[in-house]
Amino acid sequence: MGIVEKIEEIEKEMARTQKNKATEYHLGLLKAKLAKYRAQLLEPDKKGPKGEGFDVMKSGDARVCMIGFPSVGKSTLLSKTTKTESVVGAYEFTTLTAIPGVLEYEGARVQLLDLPGIVQDAAKGRGRGRQVVSVAKTADLILLMIDATKSAEQKKMLEIELEAVGIRLNTKPPDVVFKPKAAGGVTITCTVKLTKTDERTLRSIMQNYKIHSADVMIREDISTDEFIDVLLGTRKYIPALTVINKIDGVSMETLDSMAREGDGRTIMISCEIDLGIDWLLEAIWAKLKLAVYFPLGCRVYTKRRGEQPDLSDPICLRQGATIETVCHGIHRGLASHFKYALVWGKSSKFNPQPQKVGLTHHVQDEDVVSIFTK
Numbered sequence: 001m002g003i004v005e006k007i008e009e010i011e012k013e014m015a016r017t018q019k020n021k022a023t024e025y026h027l028g029l030l031k032a033k034l035a036k037y038r039a040q041l042l043e044p045d046k047k048g049p050k051g052e053g054f055d056v057m058k059s060g061d062a063r064v065c066m067i068g069f070p071s072v073g074k075s076t077l078l079s080k081t082t083k084t085e086s087v088v089g090a091y092e093f094t095t096l097t098a099i100p101g102v103l104e105y106e107g108a109r110v111q112l113l114d115l116p117g118i119v120q121d122a123a124k125g126r127g128r129g130r131q132v133v134s135v136a137k138t139a140d141l142i143l144l145m146i147d148a149t150k151s152a153e154q155k156k157m158l159e160i161e162l163e164a165v166g167i168r169l170n171t172k173p174p175d176v177v178f179k180p181k182a183a184g185g186v187t188i189t190c191t192v193k194l195t196k197t198d199e200r201t202l203r204s205i206m207q208n209y210k211i212h213s214a215d216v217m218i219r220e221d222i223s224t225d226e227f228i229d230v231l232l233g234t235r236k237y238i239p240a241l242t243v244i245n246k247i248d249g250v251s252m253e254t255l256d257s258m259a260r261e262g263d264g265r266t267i268m269i270s271c272e273i274d275l276g277i278d279w280l281l282e283a284i285w286a287k288l289k290l291a292v293y294f295p296l297g298c299r300v301y302t303k304r305r306g307e308q309p310d311l312s313d314p315i316c317l318r319q320g321a322t323i324e325t326v327c328h329g330i331h332r333g334l335a336s337h338f339k340y341a342l343v344w345g346k347s348s349k350f351n352p353q354p355q356k357v358g359l360t361h362h363v364q365d366e367d368v369v370s371i372f373t374k
């Protein structure tokens with residue numbers, strides 16, 4: 001049986017299973033299995049064509065990806081807002097690869113990526129969809145592109161495809177620290193009462209993943225799903241804006257109701273009659289600024305030997321930043337003279353004691369770092 005069939009089988013079983021206290025445990029295990037297979041789906045396709053790249057180099061200060069069904073106007077928007085011309089067509093799947101353009105805004109250069117339209121079940125491997133949604137994983141901001149003249153379900157459908165590849169839109173990672181160990185069994189410490197899952201479920205999920213020793217610190221009332229997210233570590237938490245294009249093609253009434261349904265993250269535009277584009281660019285910029293700083297980013301304090309860290313002046317980094325990123329944040333050439341670093345805080349294995357680490361060590365919010373050079 002292939003992975004797609006296995007996934008379908010589990011989904012069917014979950015649909016058949018009534019949700020109640022007695023089945024909670026079983027459903028938790030099914031969810032864990034499902035997440036495992038979904039992750040496998042994303043592994044690079046060894047049989048697939050090579051070199052037909054979606055491997056566009058990241059450039060500029062941030063990357064924004066446009067995700068939408070065919071012919072919603074993604075290429076039109078790229079051609080309108082950047083110096084890059086991406087072919088526009090009145091037929092579906094005009095764009096077959098990733099086309100980068102550059103948005104310039106207040107001195108920042110932001111890469112805007114035009115991508116092929118996706119189809120439903122893209123994440124399961126239909127069409128080029130999986131490649132497209134996988135590129136979205138590299139984005140600092142995702143634009144969910146919607147055609148105002150088409151189905152109101154588009155946004156929901158796009159969200160489903162992105163979630164299927166492990167992208168969580170507009171949410172913070174759960175406040176859980178998971179540290180695997182070589183021995184000593186599993187210790188779970190909760191600072192809050194768990195109402196959506198229980199320790200027994202969490203323990204059997206870890207067993208399922210053959211994790212026999214680990215320290216788990218839970219500081220938020222998480223669900224079973226959120227725990228699996230932490231365990232797999234493959235989830236990406238990416239901010240998103242909903243962009244409704246072609247509003248020139250709908251009635252005032254429709255426009256009005258769309259405006260009321262939208263949230264603070266919905267922008268309505270028309271590329272055709274040049275409406276709302278400036279507003280969209282401003283919203284992109286505001287959203288990216290937020291993403292770079294708290295709450296989705298992480299702040300690291302630096303400290304010289306023998307001195308106290310300066311807590312008023314953090315280096316603000318993205319999620320997933322390493323000691324190398326910290327070095328670049330201090331000054332360009334620092335990484336090439338790097339010997340080792342000491343880190344205090346959440347990312348230290350020995351917290352509250354410091355850990356000696358190399359360039360690839362991942363820092364966490366509010367860590368204190370001392371860099372030692374050759």
Ligand SMILES: Nc1nc2c(ncn2[C@@H]2O[C@H](COP(=O)(O)OP(=O)(O)OP(=O)(O)O)[C@@H](O)[C@H]2O)c(=O)[nH]1
Binds near residue numbers: 074077091271
């Ligand atoms: N009425 C109207 N038409 C638009 C607007 N923006 C784009 N279009 C038209 O929509 C059609 C599709 O535009 P594209 O930019 O090729 O759409 P796409 O999303 O890149 O499509 P694929 O690459 O095929 O996925 C073209 O005929 C555009 O001229 C708009 O604001 N209003």
Ligand SMILES: [K+]
Binds near residue numbers: 072095
């Ligand atoms: K098109």
Ligand SMILES: [Mg+2]
Binds near residue numbers: 117
């Ligand atoms: Mg296109």
